[in-house]
Ligand SMILES: Nc1ncnc2c1ncn2[C@@H]1O[C@H](COP(=O)(O)OP(=O)(O)OP(=O)(O)O)[C@@H](O)[C@H]1O
């Protein structure tokens with residue numbers, strides 16, 4: 001369950017990114033987040049993953065107010081969230097395999113399990129043949145899929161995706177959305193920020209529209 | 216979601232927590248080693264700097280230690296030689312020696328029989344015949360070689376002089392000769408030099424700390440992206456810190472090992488000429504290397520410095536990061 005109560009976020013620069021947001025997603029729900037560029041989609045996702053803190057209001061994730069999560073509990077909290085970043089945040093100094101293995105290494109898994117799960121995850125995004133490649137050598141769409149594989153490899157209960165299909169051709173985009181749907185069917189709560197209106201309408205899921213704040 | 220992130224609090228999951236900790240440590244160790252291996256230039260420069268900084272105090276320490284053995288009791292120096300009057304019999308000499316050895320501040324007394332001294336001298340001069348052909352009789356008196364206990368004389372050398380005065384006052388003693396003066400002076404010098412080694416050691420230890428700290432700091436700068444991503448996907452501080460700490464440990468360990476190699480190589484280089492010199496003084500002195508304990512301590516110190524330097528660098532970075540979160 002994800003719940004926003006009167007949440008506002010203003011960046012230290014003075015930019016007001018979100019104003020008085022109220023929102024509720026039930027556990028196991030899949031929804032799309034849309035809105036103009038600069039409407040605050042990325043900010044909203046970052047607030048859920050505690051990558052940013054709200055200035056006002058309360059955010060409740062899985063029954064717990066995240067304002068009350070202590071600094072040292074944040075890492076464990078984040079491990080239950082699979083986040084796909086708008087700019088991938090892949091590490092260019094290591095292979096695709098190692099990038100996807102990172103969340104598993106953080107969880108302290110043994111290499112055997114890591115190998116198995118990374119390969120399963122790569123298989124889901126059809127990149128099994130690229131596991132030894134460096135992310136720099138991949139196309140933008142392939143990089144995005146590596147980001148997705150990394151986000152889901154640890155079987156998170158919440159998946160947050162920021163423009164996961166931005167660089168993909170329509171078929172692959174739809175494929176990826178179906179993959180998210182599968183994770184959703186397995187019980188994960190999924191929230192996806194996307195511009196691709198025709199695609200998200202075809203998915204027949206709830207669509208949340210963020211209005212840009214006009215000063 | 217509310218489970219505590221500290222593994223120690225999860226009693227029922229103790230075993231997996233330990234295993235995951237062990238896997239973390241393994242990953243961090245191999246990862247940090249690989250990073251050193253694949254950045255050979257910066258690694259070697261850092262290691263060389265550490266090794267040099269460690270070799271200097273270690274070398275000085277070794278030099279002093281060897282100098283100190285020169286004044287060791289087993290080496291028969293320093294001693295006070297008491298030349299007895301010609302009329303004194305061997306028995307009288309022996310009795311006096313026994314009495315002297317009872318005195319405070321005396322470790323040992325040896326009676327040097329005049330016959331033996333004569334024979335030894337003859338040998339040195341190239342055979343008994345040479346001396347005899349020169350018309351020399353055995354003109355050597357009996358000699359008592361007194362080895363004083365120098366532990367009393369470390370701070371003030373007055374007791375030694377008192378002792379010499381006492382020894383001289385015995386009726387059998389004609390004259391006394393001592394090589395104690397220079398030993399006492401040498402000891403004083405060694406004491407000052409030891410302090411200097413400590414000062415140098417501390418400064419150069421600080422250098423190691425700074426070198427490792429700075430290397431790790433640069434490494435952190437280069438890996439900002441990685442640290443951020445790790446934080447974004449749930450890496451704890453300990454997880455982020457660990458490979459850097461191991462990095463510091465490797466720098467300390469390998470730097471320490473290299474410095475030991477440097478010191479021992481220099482030592483091998485010095486041994487032949489020193490032996491030659493010692494032979495000229497008919498001394499058994501040889502240079503001795505670092506013993507096991509000292510080697511161990513040096514490695515412990517260098518590893519600790521490496522870890523500490525890395526710790527400071529990483530903690531500083533993580534503290535800065537906290538504001539951004
Ligand atoms: N780190 C930041 N510091 C200051 N301002 C920021 C920061 N991140 C975002 N903003 C501002 O907050 C507003 C919302 O940004 P956000 O990235 O959430 O938009 P978005 O809906 O994701 O846009 P897009 O569709 O282009 O990705 C923008 O006006 C942006 O300039």
Ligand SMILES: [Mg+2]
Pocket residue numbers: 041042043086162
């Ligand atoms: Mg965005």
